[in-house]
Amino acid sequence: xxxxxxxxxxxxxxxxxxxxxxxxxxxxxxxxxxxxxxxxxxxxxxxxxxxxxxxxxxxxxxxxxxxxxxxxxxxxxxxxxxxxxxxxxxxxxxxxxxxxxxxxxxxxxxxxxxxxxxxxxxxxxxxxxxxxxxxxxxxxxxxxxxxxxxxxxxxxxxxxxxxxxxxxxxxxxxxxxxxxxxxxxxxxxxxxxxxxxxxxxxxxxxxxxxxxxxxxxxxxxxxxxxxxxxxxxxxxxxxxxxxxxxxxxxxxxxxxxxxxxxxxxxxxxxxxxxxxxxxxxxxxxxxxxxxxxxxxxxxxxxxxxxxxxxxxxxxxxxxxxxxxxxxxxxxxxxxxxxxxxxxxxxxxxxxxxxxxxxxxxxxxxxxxxxxxxxxxxxxxxxxxxxxxxxxxxxxxxxxxxxxxxxxxxxxxxxxxxxxxxxxxxxxxxxxxxxxxxxxxxxxxxxxxxxx
Numbered sequence: 001x002x003x004x005x006x007x008x009x010x011x012x013x014x015x016x017x018x019x020x021x022x023x024x025x026x027x028x029x030x031x032x033x034x035x036x037x038x039x040x041x042x043x044x045x046x047x048x049x050x051x052x053x054x055x056x057x058x059x060x061x062x063x064x065x066x067x068x069x070x071x072x073x074x075x076x077x078x079x080x081x082x083x084x085x086x087x088x089x090x091x092x093x094x095x096x097x098x099x100x101x102x103x104x105x106x107x108x109x110x111x112x113x114x115x116x117x118x119x120x121x122x123x124x125x126x127x128x129x130x131x132x133x134x135x136x137x138x139x140x141x142x143x144x145x146x147x148x149x150x151x152x153x154x155x156x157x158x159x160x161x162x163x164x165x166x167x168x169x170x171x172x173x174x175x176x177x178x179x180x181x182x183x184x185x186x187x188x189x190x191x192x193x194x195x196x197x198x199x200x201x202x203x204x205x206x207x208x209x210x211x212x213x214x215x216x217x218x219x220x221x222x223x224x225x226x227x228x229x230x231x232x233x234x235x236x237x238x239x240x241x242x243x244x245x246x247x248x249x250x251x252x253x254x255x256x257x258x259x260x261x262x263x264x265x266x267x268x269x270x271x272x273x274x275x276x277x278x279x280x281x282x283x284x285x286x287x288x289x290x291x292x293x294x295x296x297x298x299x300x301x302x303x304x305x306x307x308x309x310x311x312x313x314x315x316x317x318x319x320x321x322x323x324x325x326x327x328x329x330x331x332x333x334x335x336x337x338x339x340x341x342x343x344x345x346x347x348x349x350x351x352x353x354x355x356x357x358x359x360x361x362x363x364x365x366x367x368x369x370x371x372x373x374x375x376x377x378x379x380x381x382x383x384x385x386x387x388x389x390x391x392x393x394x395x396x397x398x399x400x401x402x403x404x405x406x407x408x409x410x411x412x413x414x415x416x417x418x419x420x421x422x423x424x425x426x427x428x429x430x431x432x433x434x435x436x437x438x439x440x441x442x443x444x445x446x447x448x449x450x451x
Contacts, residue, residue, distance in 0.1 A: 007334045014338075015292055021337035024123050025330035031073075032065050033115035034087055036219065039063055041106055041194065044214035050207050051101040058098035063091050084108040105196060105203040105211070109229050109317070113193035116329060117221060120238055121190040123333045124182060127245070130340040131179050137348045138172040139447055141165075146440045149430045150266065150357035151368060158368050161361060161429040164352060166436035167255070169443035174248040176450045181241055183451075189234040191224045192216035198316045199227035230318060232325070236307040239328055242336040243297075243304035249339045250297030253290035256346065260287045266357050270349030289346035296339035303328040361429040365397055366404030372432040373408065380417045389413050403427070 006012040013022065023029060039060045046056035068090055076086030085108065092099035103111070145165035152162035194212045195201055201208025216223045228234065259266040269287050306328045310321035361368065370390050377386035393407040393414075405427040408414045414423065425431055 005331075007331055015342075016296060017334035017338040018341050020126060021123060021334045024119055024126065025333060027070075028065065030115060030119065031068060031070075031083070031087065033118045034084065034111055035063050035065060035091070036118065037111045037114040037215075038088070038091060038103060038106075040215050040218035041104070041111075041211070042101060043218050044211050045101070045104055045204075045207075047214045048207050048210040050204060050211060051104055055095075055098040055101040059091070059095050059102055062094045062096075062098075063102075064094070067094055082108045082112070084111050105201070105208070106194065107197050109322070110194045110196070113229060114215075114219065114221070116235070116325075117189065117191055117193065118219060120235065120329065120333075121186070121221070123337075124186055124189070124238065127242070127333070127336060127340070128179070128182050130337065130344070131175055131182070131245070134340060134344055134347070135172060135175050135179065135447060135450075137344060138168055138175065139444055141347060141350065142168040142172055142440050143444060145352060145354075146437050147433075148352070148354050148357065149361060149433060151361050151364075151429075158360075158364050160371065160434070161368060161432050161436075163433055163436040163440065164354075164357065165440045166433075169440045171248070171252050172447055173443050174251075175245075176447050178241070178245050178248065179450050181244070185237055185241055187222055189238050190221050191228065191234065192219060192221040193224070193227075193229055195227040195229060199229055230313045230316060232307075232311045232313065232321075235325060235329060236304075236311050239300075239307040239332045240304045242332045243301045246293070246297035246300040246336050246339050249293045249343050252343065252347070253287075253293035253297070256290045256350075257287045257294070260290075264356075264360065266353055266360065268351040268353075269346045270351065287346075289342040292342045293339045293346075296335040296342075300332050300335050300339075303332045307332075358430075365402070366427040366429075367394055367397060369427055369429050369432045370394055370404065373404070373426050376426050377414070377417065381413070 003009045003013070006016045007022065042051065042056040042059040045051045046053045068087070073083065073086045073090065076089070077083045080086060084103075088103045091102045095102060142165045145168060146163060148164040149161050150164050150167070151158045152160050152167075192212060192215055194215050196203050196208070201212065204211055213223050256267055256269070258264060260268055268285065269289055271285075306324055310318075310324040310328070313321050370393075373393075374383070374386045374390045377389065380386075381389065389411065390408075393404060393411060396402070396407040396410075397404055405420075405423050408418075408423050408427070409420055418426070
């Protein structure tokens, strides 16, 4: 076997995708979906009296993937530009006399779009399952670290204390919303496409809409309000949802990678012997899963843009934009499944160094809770004077060393209201977590309500 892209590569395919998703979008799976669409069409037409029932039975019985000459189909596809006519040629030959009714009233795009709708429906089900598993992992992690203090950071600088559970709860909430978005999206994209040459079902007379509805029922797809062969918002929305999902994974990955850096050393991906090793530096333990998640997020984001661009189609049959979807849709789903797989691995076994988090909280020497001290003093001095007092104490720490507690304890304007024990309590970051723990509780309850 040879491949030229990471989604099929022997070397990289399991890093960037999953076997399950590759199988859903494989050539054989796609051709089987073409056949499913052709068989469903024949059955639907027989149900409403467009073709003989025995012809539909023969088409359903004889149209088998294992009988397809794939090499010949590939050769003809290169000539025709589309795979359906080459497929129909072979199905007609398989079905004998009934072959005259294969593809009756249909056009190439009807079959191809319906096949992709089936693939996307099943792929969304797979993504749905992955997101549910990831949400369970995140919920457990948020609960475990509900009260684990760490430095909250803005602009890559320590800002105020938070808890690690609070950080994870934010990650969880993103995927709760993605779960909801996916449920809302599914009925908009899992639609049959059967409309004929220009979308008007003219070749079936007054039976066209009946056939369309019966075909949708045969395949377990929805019936569209109107022809959508040049209205591509459904597929574009699906891939853009994947971009949102992988974008959230990219945000998590970036947080983990920075927190895993030597200077932070607050979290680590699960240990697997040899994983993340350097060919020259024996000490290295690189955050490989996070790196793959971030890479996938960038690639899917590009495909999301391509899908939006492909929405701009000319008249009643696109000349080029449609073809771009053939690239973007399979790769986006494979990459997203791979990124979710990496996320489940990394977060499911994430090593959290609580002691290091507390240590890092202390490196600012108490300055991280300067706001807390200011707000505690404000009732005695007024807010602005409290701000000025704490500001001067912070300057002392920065210029002369020591801790904020020590600097405050040296100021009569502070000690007339607070003894040293009170100052120590005020300057302990663990005592200024805001509502981080309670926000974790709220997020977990909300997540439990998402189905």
